[in-house]
Amino acid sequence: MQEIFSKILKRREREILELETETQEQSLALEKSEPEAADRSYAHLLLGVLTVSDRCSQGLMVDTAGPAVTRLLRENLPDANFWAGLVRDDEGMIASTLRELSRKGAALILTVGGTGLGPRDRTPEATRQVIDREAPGLAEAMRAIGATQYPFSWLSRGIAGLAGKTIIVNLPGSERGATESLISILPLLQHGIEIAAGGQNHP
Secondary structure, rough: HHHHHHHHHHHHHHHHHHHHHHHHHHHHHHHHHHHHHHHHHOOOOEEEEEEOHHHHOOOOOOOOOHHHHHHHHHHHHOEEEEEEEEEEOHHHHHHHHHHHHHHOOOOOOEOOOOOOOOOOOOHHHHHHOOOOEEEEHHHHHHHHHHOOOOOOHHOOOEEEEEEEEEEEEEEOHHHHHHHHHHHHHHHHHHHHHHHHOOOOOOO
16 A cells, blocks of 8 residues: 555656646746747837938938937837938928828837927927827926936927827937937837837836
8 A cells, every 4th residue: 555655646746847847848938938029019110210401401411310310219129110201391391291101100200300499490380280199298308308418408399299199209400419319218119109009018
C-alpha cells in the first residue's frame, strides 16, 4: 500500500511540475506578445505635418521646421504612415488642407508656422474652421513649458482640437520652437490618439 501511495504522490508531483512549467511558458509568451501588440497599435495610422509659410512656399527660404517635426514623429511612431506638405499663409488653403487630411482619416495633423502676431499669421483661425472640439490643454502645456526657457512662447496663438477623430495641433514656425513644443506634449499626443480613436485605456 505504501508503494502505491508513493507512486501516486510522485505522479502528482510530476503533474504539478508540468503545470507550473506550462504556466511559465504561457506567461513568457504573453510578455513577448505585449510589446508587439503595442508596436502594432500605431501601424496604419496616418500622421500629417503641414508647414505654413509664405517665404518657404515661394522658395525664398528652406523649410527646416517641418522636416524636423516629421523626423521626430518617425523616431517615436515608426510604424505609422506619414504625410508632409507646404502651403502659404492663406487661411482658406490651410483649412482646406486640414479638412482633406481629416477626411483621409489622419489620426494627427501638426501644423508648423503661422501662430504668431504677424498680420498673415492665420493658422489658428484656419484651424478653428475645421475642428469641432478644442483641446486647450495641449496648447497651454506647450506655452507653459516653452516659456520656462523662452518667455516669448507666451506670444504664440497656437491652438489644438479635434476634427472628428483627428487631433490637430498648431506648432510654432521655427525649427527649435516646433520640435521643443512637440517634445513637451508627445506623451499626451500618443495617449490622445488612442482615446480619440475610441480606446478606453484611460490612465
